[in-house]
Structure formats: C-alpha cells, structure tokens
Amino acid sequence: xxxxxxxxxxxxxxxxxxxxxxxxxxxxxxxxxxxxxxxxxxxxxxxxxxxxxxxxxxxxxxxxxxxxxxxxxxxxxxxxxxxxxxxxxxxx
Numbered sequence: 001x002x003x004x005x006x007x008x009x010x011x012x013x014x015x016x017x018x019x020x021x022x023x024x025x026x027x028x029x030x031x032x033x034x035x036x037x038x039x040x041x042x043x044x045x046x047x048x049x050x051x052x053x054x055x056x057x058x059x060x061x062x063x064x065x066x067x068x069x070x071x072x073x074x075x076x077x078x079x080x081x082x083x084x085x086x087x088x089x090x091x092x
Contacts, residue, residue: 019083024050025066026058032075053078 021032024044031052037044044050044060051057054074080087 019079021053021079021082023079024052024058025061025063025069026050026052027061029069029072030067030075031056031058031072032079053082 021034022037022044024031024033031050031054033044033050033052035044035050038048043062046060046062048060049057050060052072052075054072077087
C-alpha cells in the first residue's frame, strides 16, 4: 500500500477550489469572482460586496432561486478563459 504525503495545508471541502474563481448570485445574475470568501464559508453571505470578473461591484444574494438566475455573459467569458476553456459557441 502506498502512503500519501499530505501537505501542511490539507485540502478540505471548505477550501477546495477547482478553478481560480467562485460563482456568486448577485443583482439578478450569476457572477464570478476571485474575492476571498469568509473563512469556513462555501458561499458569499447575503449582502456582502463582491468584485466580479466582469469588473462590477455587486451585493451577493443567497437562496435557492438566486442560483437559478442567468449567468452574466462577461463573467462567463472571463471564467472560461481562466479555466482554460474556449469561448462558448455564439458568445458575444
């Protein structure tokens, strides 16, 4: 059996980040941000000010319906570029 070396900062579900940004519902759209979330939180709390990849400053929203809002086209394009993905077909 192989031993797995653990780093001093072991990855947990609370700090796991597959991409260098987070999605945040705000002002009627799902935006992306690189702002740090509060310690121990997997989301941005309701009402916290967040700077987005589309270069807006917005107030985060929470709730099940907020996650169903449409994705901000500017944030989507920036997030895809940061994740190393090509632009979406038909994207403006």
